[in-house]
Amino acid sequence: MKNFYSQFDFQSELLFEVLTSEEKKIVYNSMEPLIIKKGSLLFYEEGVPTGIFQIKKGKAKKFKRGFSGTEQIFYIYTTGDVLGYHALFGEERYQDSCEALEDMEVNFIAKDVFLKLLQDIPALQRTFIKNIGHEFGVLANIITVLAQKNLNARLAINLLILENRFQKHYKEGGIDLTREDLANIIGTSPESLGRSLKQFKDEGIIEVDKRIIYIKNKNQIFQLLNIEKGYMN
Amino acid sequence: MKNFYSQFDFQSELLFEVLTSEEKKIVYNSMEPLIIKKGSLLFYEEGVPTGIFQIKKGKAKKFKRGFSGTEQIFYIYTTGDVLGYHALFGEERYQDSCEALEDMEVNFIAKDVFLKLLQDIPALQRTFIKNIGHEFGVLANIITVLAQKNLNARLAINLLILENRFQKHYKEGGIDLTREDLANIIGTSPESLGRSLKQFKDEGIIEVDKRIIYIKNKNQIFQLLNIEKGYMN
DNA sequence: ATAAAAACATAACAAATGTTATATTTTTAT
DNA sequence: ATAAAAATATAACATTTGTTATGTTTTTAT
Numbered sequence: 001m002k003n004f005y006s007q008f009d010f011q012s013e014l015l016f017e018v019l020t021s022e023e024k025k026i027v028y029n030s031m032e033p034l035i036i037k038k039g040s041l042l043f044y045e046e047g048v049p050t051g052i053f054q055i056k057k058g059k060a061k062k063f064k065r066g067f068s069g070t071e072q073i074f075y076i077y078t079t080g081d082v083l084g085y086h087a088l089f090g091e092e093r094y095q096d097s098c099e100a101l102e103d104m105e106v107n108f109i110a111k112d113v114f115l116k117l118l119q120d121i122p123a124l125q126r127t128f129i130k131n132i133g134h135e136f137g138v139l140a141n142i143i144t145v146l147a148q149k150n151l152n153a154r155l156a157i158n159l160l161i162l163e164n165r166f167q168k169h170y171k172e173g174g175i176d177l178t179r180e181d182l183a184n185i186i187g188t189s190p191e192s193l194g195r196s197l198k199q200f201k202d203e204g205i206i207e208v209d210k211r212i213i214y215i216k217n218k219n220q221i222f223q224l225l226n227i228e229k230g231y232m233n
Numbered sequence: 234m235k236n237f238y239s240q241f242d243f244q245s246e247l248l249f250e251v252l253t254s255e256e257k258k259i260v261y262n263s264m265e266p267l268i269i270k271k272g273s274l275l276f277y278e279e280g281v282p283t284g285i286f287q288i289k290k291g292k293a294k295k296f297k298r299g300f301s302g303t304e305q306i307f308y309i310y311t312t313g314d315v316l317g318y319h320a321l322f323g324e325e326r327y328q329d330s331c332e333a334l335e336d337m338e339v340n341f342i343a344k345d346v347f348l349k350l351l352q353d354i355p356a357l358q359r360t361f362i363k364n365i366g367h368e369f370g371v372l373a374n375i376i377t378v379l380a381q382k383n384l385n386a387r388l389a390i391n392l393l394i395l396e397n398r399f400q401k402h403y404k405e406g407g408i409d410l411t412r413e414d415l416a417n418i419i420g421t422s423p424e425s426l427g428r429s430l431k432q433f434k435d436e437g438i439i440e441v442d443k444r445i446i447y448i449k450n451k452n453q454i455f456q457l458l459n460i461e462k463g464y465m466n
Numbered sequence: 467a468t469a470a471a472a473a474c475a476t477a478a479c480a481a482a483t484g485t486t487a488t489a490t491t492t493t494t495a496t
Numbered sequence: 497a498t499a500a501a502a503a504t505a506t507a508a509c510a511t512t513t514g515t516t517a518t519g520t521t522t523t524t525a526t
Contacts, residue, residue, distance in 0.1 A: 003487080009359045026492095028279065029475060062461070064373050064374065064376075064377050066378070066381045066382075067378075067458065067459065067460065068379045068381065068459070070381055072376060072377040072380050072381060074371075074376050075375055086366045086369055089359075089362045089363065089365075089366060089367065090359050090360070090362045090363025090364075090366055091359075091363065091382055092366050092367070093365060093366075094345055094368070094408070095369055095370030095373060096373055104447045107422060113482070114375070117361065126322075126323050126324075127323070127324045129322045129365075130322065130323025130324065130325055131323075132322075132362075132365055133319045133320065133322060133323060133328065133365070134325070134328075135341050135369065135389055136319055136328055136368065136369060136372065137328030137329070139369065139372035139373065139376065140297050140305075140307055140372065141297065142376055143297075143305060143307050143372065143375055143379060144297050144298075145299070146376060146379040146380050146420065147304060147305050147379050147417075147419075147420030148301065148420065149299075149510075150484090150511095150512070150513090151513065152512095167353070174523090178474090178490080179473070179475095184380075185381030186380075186381065187381065188513075188514085189513085189514065189515080190473090191475090191476085191513095191514075191515075192512090192513055192514065192515095194475060194476070195472075195475095195476080195477095195513085197475090198475075200474075210521090210522075211473080211474075211522085225300065226298065230290060231427040372486090382482065382485085383482070383483090383513095383514090384482075385480095386507060393485085411503070411504095412503070412505095413503080421483075422475085422484065422485080422505090423504080424483095424484075424485075424505090424506085425482090425483055425484065425485095427504070427505060427506070428483085428505095428506080428507095430505090431479090431505075431506075441494075443491090444503080444504075
């Protein structure tokens with residue numbers, strides 16, 4: 001059975017790790033640094049692709065809008081993640097939008113430069129396409145959770161996923177998202193989310209400081225989810 | 234704005250349509266016919282990929298199992314669809330399982346043969362990778378529906394999608410799925426699904442014969458979903 | 467530093483969905 | 497053709513989630 005976290009992680013921070021140090025040098029020399037302000041878009045649905053990004057600092061949400069206009073967030077990117085490459089394979093447009101959740105520093109590789117890199121470094125193309133396959137499985141897993149789990153379980157699962165993803169890069173390891181964004185990840189309203197958070201607080205599962213959520217008792221979460229010990233490693 | 238149905242359709246029946254008639258001949262000569270019995274698997278999660286399939290006759294469900302073992306179905310394939318190719322790009326394993334819903338006739342292309350075809354016909358590789366990108370967007374749309382819509386709306390949307398997909402190949406155009414499978418698509422229990430179906434019957438939106446569901450009044454469905462006329466074309 | 471705006475917390479009530487139980491219909495195997 | 501098994505329909509009740517409303521805290525802009 002697969003590791004729990006890898007079922008929900010794009011693993012897009014490892015994409016350049018397959019390269020030799022020589023090849024890495026070529027790739028990193030192709031990058032140009034960009035500053036992206038909180039609230040602005042790295043790319044948007046239906047837009048023509050311009051290149052790919054690697055996050056040096058900050059977080060971004062990937063989302064689509066439903067019929068009714070509500071954002072559905074299906075991924076939060078953090079430091080190290082590479083993103084924006086789907087649309088570069090096969091002359092497509094972006095399938096979704098990506099917005100900075102805080103002021104960000106990113107490295108950008110322009111489309112033409114990236115396509116040249118793919119040609120020059122055979123391992124790169126295979127790695128990226130392989131990862132798109134993996135990401136496909138991640139979305140299928142997200143579908144499964146949204147379709148089969150009730151609100152508390154969806155919240156519990158996403159708290160584990162988000163804490164795991166953030167703690168790699170933020171020392172304190174808390175989950176710092178607006179209630180609206182968190183609600184738009186787990187598929188509910190901010191009010192219903194609030195009720196579940198209160199339950200978790202009352203049961204000692206989490207603590208909240210300002211809006212930052214800290215997981216205090218993972219065992220209780222595993223119990224809630226009926227996950228056997230050992231599965232989470 | 235994109236066509237409604239294309240947002241939820243893999244469009245994997247068009248993959249060979251980009252080829253010249255000469256190239257098509259090569260591809261179709263590489264196929265071997267297979268008979269697959271109802272209930273057996275074309276491929277399964279974690280399995281090593283063997284090749285790709287094109288459906289000549291019959292339907293198949295693509296699904297994953299959640300923690301609790303319940304199937305989550307995220308796609309129903311029908312006649313003409315090509316499937317099983319994700320795992321062939323980049324030495325992966327299957328991310329999901331695919332089971333025949335009735336006795337099927339399929340054309341099979343073995344892995345090595347298919348990879349050779351990809352090399353020999355450059356347009357083919359681009360087309361397949363482009364389609365994987367499109368399918369990624371389809372899964373994101375499914376996530377949005379599951380996260381944001383209530384049961385009746387999810388049912389309504391999936392009835393439209395399924396009728397549209399089936400009517401291409403079955404004259405009567407009804408939706409013939411077990412209640413369990415349909416429930417495992419829209420993310421509910423067969424009992425709750427039954428209640429919604431009864432409501433739809435009482436309101437004259439659908440008719441049911443044996444287990445086959447016929448849509449009788451699409452306008453009522455559009456109304457239910459707040460979809461403007463013209464959007465569905 | 468302060469006022470205004472935005473985000474958050476919480477409760478009460480309404481509506482939707484889950485669950486359990488039972489009866490009926492349809493399919494399958496012999 | 498018939499009995500057994502599987503699938504379906506439906507209802508009653510329990511639980512979960514959505515919604516509306518109000519007050520408080522936090523952030524933002526000046």
